[in-house]
Amino acid sequence: MLPATVDPFPGETVRSLYIRLVERNSLTTGELWTAFRKMQQGLPLRTTPEVVPRLVEQLAGLPDGWFGRDDTERRLFIRCIHSGWAHERCRECSPLPTPLTMCRRCTGGQRVEGQSRSGAFCGHHRRWHYGGRDDEVVLASRFLRAERCLTGPLWSRGIGLDTGELELACELLSTYRELTDGDVASSDAAERLRDFYPEAVQLTAFLTEPSAQAFLNNTHIGCLPVVALIEASVAAVDSRSPSRLKDIREVFQTSGRDARVYAAASTMVRHGRSIAVGELGTRVRGSGPRLRAVFLRHSDARRPSSARQQRSPRRR
Ligand SMILES: [Zn+2]
Numbered sequence: 001m002l003p004a005t006v007d008p009f010p011g012e013t014v015r016s017l018y019i020r021l022v023e024r025n026s027l028t029t030g031e032l033w034t035a036f037r038k039m040q041q042g043l044p045l046r047t048t049p050e051v052v053p054r055l056v057e058q059l060a061g062l063p064d065g066w067f068g069r070d071d072t073e074r075r076l077f078i079r080c081i082h083s084g085w086a087h088e089r090c091r092e093c094s095p096l097p098t099p100l101t102m103c104r105r106c107t108g109g110q111r112v113e114g115q116s117r118s119g120a121f122c123g124h125h126r127r128w129h130y131g132g133r134d135d136e137v138v139l140a141s142r143f144l145r146a147e148r149c150l151t152g153p154l155w156s157r158g159i160g161l162d163t164g165e166l167e168l169a170c171e172l173l174s175t176y177r178e179l180t181d182g183d184v185a186s187s188d189a190a191e192r193l194r195d196f197y198p199e200a201v202q203l204t205a206f207l208t209e210p211s212a213q214a215f216l217n218n219t220h221i222g223c224l225p226v227v228a229l230i231e232a233s234v235a236a237v238d239s240r241s242p243s244r245l246k247d248i249r250e251v252f253q254t255s256g257r258d259a260r261v262y263a264a265a266s267t268m269v270r271h272g273r274s275i276a277v278g279e280l281g282t283r284v285r286g287s288g289p290r291l292r293a294v295f296l297r298h299s300d301a302r303r304p305s306s307a308r309q310q311r312s313p314r315r316r
């Protein structure tokens with residue numbers, strides 16, 4: 001055990017705890033790693049504490065197996081054979097979310113990385129904490145609503161901060177904003193996530209509702225209607241108009257069941273806007289299959305064999 005220990009945070013990664021131990025004991029990451037290599041033969045030259053969680057536990061004064069304890073609660077939901085292909089958290093197959101820096105106010109100013117059921121906004125302190133940031137958020141109530149949606153319905157559908165859907169939603173929303181208002185969004189994905197978080201969460205939630213999923217899944221529906229409806233959804237979310245979203249939901253509901261009624265349904269949309277491909281749709285027209293695949297991705301069933309192969313590198 002090292003002279004000074006640190007208390008772990010729930011879901012904290014091995015690397016995060018290792019770095020905090022190093023800092024607490026006024027060492028460098030390389031110095032402690034050299035000590036590790038003397039204690040245990042065959043360790044790589046590069047500092048890789050994640051390969052020796054037991055050693056980190058010992059030095060931190062944690063009980064044996066602290067890093068290996070049951071973490072099913074913190075995993076993303078997944079469809080696999082163990083739950084009869086329903087979305088559940090499975091001890092065997094569910095992935096842990098990508099490590100995320102926790103809110104600095106919650107950690108007493110320390111940089112801590114954890115893997116838990118969480119988004120990028122701390123509702124207690126109203127701070128944005130993605131990627132090591134500690135930014136004040138002005139529209140806190142909208143961010144709080146997004147945070148609750150992400151860790152609630154979206155998480156239960158298997159969608160987390162870094163599973164791809166939110167990134168694509170941010171891309172669509174920022175392109176739309178650029179085409180309509182001329183606002184050029186940041187090219188940095190992390191900044192775009194902060195700039196479009198409430199809208200991206202809402203768009204993702206909308207496009208992963210059962211009716212939208214039935215529409216996207218219907219192989220009789222071509223890419224053009226898919227692009228047109230996704231564009232209409234982006235515009236509706238951006239306009240913050242619940243009635244426009246409701247209209248699109250109706251089109252999803254009627255045409256998801258039967259592709260033939262799509263044409264009829266799309267002309268039913270009110271507010272003088274029929275569903276046709278506009279500027280955003282023209283821009284992303286070639287990416288129809290990708291849009292479809294990303295917003296359907298979370299509903300893919302996990303095969304047990306591939307799950308077993310992916311099990312080892314999951315904890316970082
Ligand atoms: Zn399973």
Ligand SMILES: [Zn+2]
Nearest residue numbers: 103106122125
């Ligand atoms: Zn906080």
